Amino acid sequence: SQKIEQNSEALNIQEGKTATLTCNYTNYSPAYLQWYRQDPGRGPVFLLLIRENEKEKRKERLKVTFDTTLKQSLFHITASQPADSATYLCALASSASKIIFGSGTRLSIRP
């Protein structure tokens, strides 16, 4: 069956370090993969999209990689700050008309 897994339910790291979040999927052949940020009691906010033919995408302190052989995406936040604390969701386009989300990783950056 199709699955999207974000391995860590929660991740706690020191301010200034790089946070790395993992998203694995099985039985999908997504055209692209997205990462969203969600704060408590709010809707998700789009961060980055990476296509199946792209290895890496960057945006300011964010970096996303996409390995279609491993069926895995890594999401990095460099020079992490307490304001980066949130839940991060990966999402796949399972078909032309809908997006399926992973369970999310709660990231906490301690000062």
Add this chain to the structure above:
Amino acid sequence: GAVVSQHPSRVICKSGTSVKIECRSLDFQATTMFWYRQFPKKSLMLMATSNEGSKATYEQGVEKDKFLINHASLTLSTLTVTSAHPEDSSFYICSASGARATNEKLFFGSGTQLSVL
């Protein structure tokens, strides 16, 4: 960027009543909107895809008579939880794919926390 407004943000109701949640695209036309449900510390579960001018497409296991979706205009979709019961208590979120009508970037409403007593 595109703005999606969702209202109300919080509602408390008695068991057996119906609750309507509105999702509006403020600065673009949305031919397709999505409705999700989210339990605490869990991910978003797609409930249905709302298509302007036609019937919504429901995901497996979602009762269409329980969760009525209406997408009567290009800027408004509504979700009505009929005869709500405590197990319907959840966080409901809508999203739209923006003016380009591609799902490569979804814009979400701020969510509605429904509590059924």
